[in-house]
Amino acid sequence: MAKIKFTLNHKKLEVEVDPSRRLLDFIREDMHLSGTKEGCGEGSCGACVVLMDGYSVNSCLIPMANVEGHEIITIDEFKNTKEFEVLYAAFSEEGGSQCGFCTPGMIIASQSLLSHNPHPSEEEIRAGLAGNLCRCTGYQAIIQAVKLASEIGGNLWDKK
């Protein structure tokens, strides 16, 4: 066990935890934040991605030791933001979510992309979401949704 200090959803935490415990298990089982999903458990599907200092990472492969000093945002907190509202509206409009299992990861990956590249080309959207699998939509609707979000978001994602 070790003491790990980090920020989870804007809350400063100091937790006593095994350093090898997966961030995903900590989020879901210890913090009961079940918006973050486990799909493949091996970094391929992206259902588990969370923001680490604003960048999308696969929480199924991140040991708790590595979150020390970092800021983690999960979908359960991100849903309270303006950026989420815009993404939610765009995904609804374009039919970018069907069964919904991949959607938390898709939204987080979209946020990671748009916050570093507010007006991406279609190719950049495809590359930005390449680590997130969806078995329902066939992707086109999701790509369109991110494009729409970047449009209706105006300068929401432009660097402040």
Add this chain to the structure above:
Amino acid sequence: MGQKIIARTLSEAIEALAKYDCNIVAGGSDIMLQKRNTAGELPRFEKDVLFIANIEELHKEYVDEEGLHIGATMTLEEILRHELTPNVLKDCLKELASVNIRHFATLPGNIANASPAGDTIVVDILLDAKLKLTSIRGVRYVSAEDFVQGVRKIDLAKDELIEEIIFPKYDFDKLIWFKVGSRKAESISKLAFAAAYKLDGEKIASIRLAFGSVFMKAIRSHELEKELEGMSLKELGSRVEEFTEKYGKVISPIDDQRSTKSYRLEVTKNIVRDFLTTLAKGGN
């Protein structure tokens, strides 16, 4: 056994390595998968574990007279976005894993994992990269080519840590990265190819060809490169087929879940033939 150490400084890390028999975890993208357990359970590490991602002093990329240094805790995406990173390495990283994974995976991780399909190792050996290995006994340098000895076999003592990767300065007219995979992202290579050359008028001044996923480790043939160096482009044009066959004998691909021996051999030869044919016409 059972120790789990989070190092915050390089000296903490090498002291832990001197004391315990550790699995070293940088980003974790490979080893956390290899040690994967049931959901909710701790990963199955059989050794002590040393976590190095928090070592801030290794989180840097810089150039000095020796060349380009990339510290052990730089993530692949940080390297990809860094202005000092060579384009050939960027081309390789763009196609490696996915952006999510590149946000925490590291270069030494890809090397130390020593998979025959480790893409960045192909670029490392192409550029004569060397590794700085540090322990409480001191510092040792080893070329990336010698460091990887075979499948999952590396030249790293129990108490050593890869502190950084050093890419010496080079002078080429052109550098090439080419990967064959099943899909654009997260695809483990069926085969990978990297090359570099410099022309001196109508002659080859220097040339390197490196291959991945077609041998037990990333491979170059220094002998064939020597044969090609100094050759006129005209002569090369008449000997493309000969060198294509020779390179076909350098590699030794296998059948696995991603591809077959015969596909890998044929496609590698096609790539070499195409590369040499283009070069014989003056390149580009």
